[in-house]
Amino acid sequence: xxxxxxxxxxxxxxxxxxxxxxxxxxxxxxxxxxxxxxxxxxxxxxxxxxxxxxxxxxxxxxxxxxxxxxxxxxxxxxxxxxxxxxxxxxxxxxxxxxxxxxxxxxxxxxxxxxxxxxxxxxxxxxxxxxxxxxxxxxxxxxxxxxxxxxxxxxxxxxxxxxxxxxxxxxxxxxxxxxxxxxxxxxxxxxxxxxxxxxxxxxxxxxxxxxxxxxxxxxxxxxxxxxxxxxxxxxxxxxxxxxxxxxxxxxxxxxxxxxxxxxxxxxxxxxxxxxxxxxxxxxxxxxxxxxxxxxxxxxxxxxxxxxxxxxxxxxxxxxxxxxxxxxxxxxxxxxxxxxxxxxxxxxxxxxxxxxxxxxxxxxxxxxxxxxxxxxxxxxxxxxxxxxxxxxxxxxxxxxxxxxxxxxxxxxxxxxxxxxxxxxxxxxxxxxxxxxxxxxxxxxxxxxxxxxxxxxxxxxxxxxxxxxxxxxxxxxxxxxxxxxxxxxxxxxxxxxxx
Numbered sequence: 001x002x003x004x005x006x007x008x009x010x011x012x013x014x015x016x017x018x019x020x021x022x023x024x025x026x027x028x029x030x031x032x033x034x035x036x037x038x039x040x041x042x043x044x045x046x047x048x049x050x051x052x053x054x055x056x057x058x059x060x061x062x063x064x065x066x067x068x069x070x071x072x073x074x075x076x077x078x079x080x081x082x083x084x085x086x087x088x089x090x091x092x093x094x095x096x097x098x099x100x101x102x103x104x105x106x107x108x109x110x111x112x113x114x115x116x117x118x119x120x121x122x123x124x125x126x127x128x129x130x131x132x133x134x135x136x137x138x139x140x141x142x143x144x145x146x147x148x149x150x151x152x153x154x155x156x157x158x159x160x161x162x163x164x165x166x167x168x169x170x171x172x173x174x175x176x177x178x179x180x181x182x183x184x185x186x187x188x189x190x191x192x193x194x195x196x197x198x199x200x201x202x203x204x205x206x207x208x209x210x211x212x213x214x215x216x217x218x219x220x221x222x223x224x225x226x227x228x229x230x231x232x233x234x235x236x237x238x239x240x241x242x243x244x245x246x247x248x249x250x251x252x253x254x255x256x257x258x259x260x261x262x263x264x265x266x267x268x269x270x271x272x273x274x275x276x277x278x279x280x281x282x283x284x285x286x287x288x289x290x291x292x293x294x295x296x297x298x299x300x301x302x303x304x305x306x307x308x309x310x311x312x313x314x315x316x317x318x319x320x321x322x323x324x325x326x327x328x329x330x331x332x333x334x335x336x337x338x339x340x341x342x343x344x345x346x347x348x349x350x351x352x353x354x355x356x357x358x359x360x361x362x363x364x365x366x367x368x369x370x371x372x373x374x375x376x377x378x379x380x381x382x383x384x385x386x387x388x389x390x391x392x393x394x395x396x397x398x399x400x401x402x403x404x405x406x407x408x409x410x411x412x413x414x415x416x417x418x419x420x421x422x423x424x425x426x427x428x429x430x431x432x433x434x435x436x437x438x439x440x441x442x443x444x445x446x447x448x449x450x451x452x453x454x455x456x457x458x459x460x461x462x463x464x465x466x467x468x469x470x471x472x473x474x475x476x477x478x479x480x481x482x483x484x485x486x487x488x489x490x491x492x493x494x495x496x
Contacts, residue, residue, distance in 0.1 A: 024360045025049040030145055030159040032056075032137045032303075035063020037336035037348030038165030039121055044356045046128040053131040053157065055147055060122035061132070064167050065345045067114060068187045073210055075110045076190070077376050080217035084378060091415060101218060107192050139305030142331045146305070161331055161359045164311075164319060165352065168297040168337035176202065180265045182290045186211065189292045196220050196289035198252075200272050202260050204231040206375040208294035209243075212251065213377050221252040223288070225274065227259045232375060236388045238402075239381050239438045242418040246379060255279070263291060299338045323365040324358035325351055333359065347371050370434075370453035374443035379419055382446035385434035385453035386424050398433060399425045401459070401483035403475050405439050407490045410470040416440040421475035423449075423459060425483055430458045432480075441472055448476050459483045 027050045031042040034056030042054040042061075058067060065071060086096040125132045135149035144158045170185035177183075181193075189211045195218045201208040204226030216222045224231070224247075231247070231254070232240050248254060258276035265271075269287040299317045306313075310329035312320045319327060319334040326333050333355040336348030350366065357364040370384040391398045405411035405419035419439020426433055435449025452462055463480035467473050481487035485494025 027051065027161065027359065028159045029053070029161045029163065029356075029359065030055065030137070030157070031163045031165055031352075032145070033063065033165035033167055033300075033336070033338075034058060034061035034121075034132075035165060035167050035336065035348065036065050036345040037167075037352040038063060038163070039125070040349040041163050041165060041335060041352030041356050042130050043124065043128055044353050045359070046130050048356065048360050050356075050359075051131075052128075053133060053159070054125065055133045055135060055137045055145070057134065057136055057150070058118070059134060060118040061125060062114070062118035062121055063165075064169075066118050066121075068190060070345055071117060072110050072114055072190045073186075073214070074376060075113045076106075076192070076214045077210060077378075079106065080214045081378055083217045088415065101195065103192065103195065110190075110192070137303075139303065139308050142309045142329050159331075161333065163325075163352070163355055163359075164303065164327075164332065164334040164338060165336050165348065166300040166303060166338050167348075168299050168343055170294070171296045171298045173202070173293060173295060176260060176263050176291075176293060178263050178265060178270070180270060182265075182270050183263065184290060184292045186292075186294055189215075189294075198269075198288045198290075199223070200225065200260075200270075200286075200288040200291045201294060202291065203294040203296070204228070204233070204254070204256070205294060205296065206232065206377075208292065209247065209375065209377050211292060211294065213247070216250045222250070223253045223255065223286075224251055225255045225258050225260055227257070227276075229256055231256075232381065234387075234389065235373075235375075235381060235383065236436055238388075238420065238422070239383060239436050242420065242438050243375075243377055243379055243381055246418070247377070297337065297343055299340075301338050323367060325355035325366060326358060342371060342373065344371065344373065368454070369456075370450045372446045372450050374446060376443060379416070379439045380442035381438045382442040382449075383434065383436040384446055384450045385432075387434055387436065388424065391424065391434075397427055399427045399483060401425060401479050403479040403482050403487065403490065405472075405475060407478075407487075408470075408472065408475050409489075410472050410474070411439065413470065414440060419472075419475070421445070421479045423462070423476075423479045423483060425459050430460065430483075432457050432459060432462060435476070437475075439472065439475075445473060445476065448473065 029045045029050045030053045031038045032055050039061040042052050046052045135147045137145045137147050140146050146156050148154050186207050198221045199215050201212045201224045212222045257278050261273045261275040269289050270291050271287050273285050301313050301317050301319050311327045318340045319338050321334050321339050325335050335351035335355050337343040354364050354366040372384040375381040402422040406417040411417050422436045424434035432452045437445050459480045467477045478487050
């Protein structure tokens with residue numbers, strides 16, 4: 001099996017031993033922000049022999065992802081899936097009684113997961129001799145930081161290089177901002193203060209759908225409002241459709257092409273007023289026990305003293321960087337959510353490592369051909385590389401090969417045949433340009449697609465790679481076979 005050379009790749013010609021050159025041993029590096037990008041950068045810098053200081057307000061590294069994002073949400077989604085599978089078991093002749101939910105124990109377990117992982121990162125910091133300072137950093141100049149510790153003590157430290165990994169925060173709609181504890185952002189939603197009888201989710205993106213799924217599984221009547229014609233804007237519609245159909249059964253309502261005109265505290269709830277062509281007169285207002293606003297995130301680029309440096313910030317609030325993640329100030333680098341989309345932890349981690357390698361003097365660039373996106377709903381939705389939506393917009397010629405999970409033995413044994421795996425293939429070179437998957441465990445399967453795109457694999461490479469049977473991973477191989485019209489489990493002769 002062969003593939004053409006990849007036009008874009010991170011150049012890493014030196015081995016780990018060569019990377020730890022004498023030139024890095026005297027470098028003093030500060031990393032501001034302890035999220036997945038920040039601690040990945042700090043740990044690699046320490047591994048390369050640099051003197052590293054990591055600054056973050058929390059007691060241990062972890063950032064939003066571990067404390068108030070990826071990790072607690074996935075813990076709760078695991079619980080939600082368990083509840084839903086116990087209900088689905090009726091189809092298999094197994095009846096479970098209705099679950100009794102001990103909310104305090106559930107919160108304690110979720111917080112225990114967070115504490116275990118963040119504590120582990122704290123231990124790794126000590127093992128690597130990273131100086132961890134709990135506090136907030138402000139610039140004195142391009143190479144000096146004034147750090148205010150949690151005990152209010154201040155210290156000014158100088159560095160050779162500074163990496164900004166300050167992340168992002170939930171976006172706010174000014175018109176919907178009201179003074180009520182019943183109005184939540186994603187952080188408030190994860191706190192799980194109670195199980196409300198009804199919940200309005202403003203925004204049909206991945207955060208809203210994931211948290212909405214958790215609350216629906218716990219017994220809340222969930223209504224989702226999305227201003228655009230479909231859920232998960234930007235994702236291919238054929239990937240979203242199976243999820244939409246399943247959520248229609250879980251949620252009380254999904255209102256598309258609809259906006260929330262106003263929110264008003266009323267009694268023990270919040271009155272929401274809807275606006276949109278599809279909203280009927282009798283349904284323009286409704287009272288909800290709680291409202292979750294999940295309309296995206298904003299970069300944390302308002303760093304005190306940043307104007308004392310040469311760092312440039314875009315009109316959208318993102319710090320501008322080059323392919324080595326270096327800002328307009330030669331001494332300062334920036335990574336993660338604060339430098340732009342996609343705002344994903346795994347993107348931040350790789351950017352952090354690239355920035356450190358650049359500081360070490362290695363020939364590197366952050367030019368991934370594929371950054372995977374995963375929506376951890378049920379079913380999960382995942383994609384990487386080129387999407388059909390993007391190809392259509394760019395008027396790129398592609399061939400799409402789809403394998404329905406109804407023809408997958410493993411999917412049928414799981415009673416989850418609604419999924420689908422597709423490959424986007426260049427019709428001339430037959431190179432895999434993108435992969436999309438919807439179905440149970442799609443987030444675990446997409447890594448093979450990322451590898452295929454990054455390695456410039458041909459559809460024939462994927463088709464000839466022996467996959468274990470019976471597994472959901474076979475659907476990737478069978479999608480490649482569909483491209484050639486030779487799939488064992490579906491009859492789709494190749495046309496043209």
